[in-house]
């Protein structure tokens with residue numbers, strides 16, 4: 001089954017792939033995090049998925065894939081409460097050694113509550129989720145807690161001209 005999903009570009013394979021993926025085409029993630037309040041179960045619902053909402057264009061911060069979410073959404077009269085987990089993969093540059101490394105930025109305590117306008121079908125939490133991920137980015141990214149930095153590369157030049165300068169200073 002899995003093999004049939006992966007190989008071949010026939011219409012059947014594409015259909016099977018589409019069905020395997022819960023009815024969404026691969027590589028076509030939603031661009032918004034929408035909560036379908038019109039159809040929300042009264043006791044609340046767990047919502048899971050992936051949405052492409054962090055479109056940063058920074059030199060040292062490259063998101064890849066989408067934001068994966070697992071959220072509980074519940075309506076209390078006209079108030080929607082959504083809380084749970086978000087995570088996004090990033091390609092970052094280490095602040096000590098300048099090397100690129102991959103990391104997953106996680107938000108474990110995402111929580112939003114808002115008033116739902118009458119007759120609204122969806123509540124859009126794209127901005128809230130995007131900002132939570134961006135705020136969770138490390139200020140000084142490290143490829144490793146023990147990253148030694150650039151020190152090995154910056155060695156004292158074994159060059160006669162420099163020792164001549166040392167001599168001048170001593171005098």
Ligand SMILES: [Zn+2]
Nearest residue numbers: 094097143147
């Ligand atoms: Zn490093």
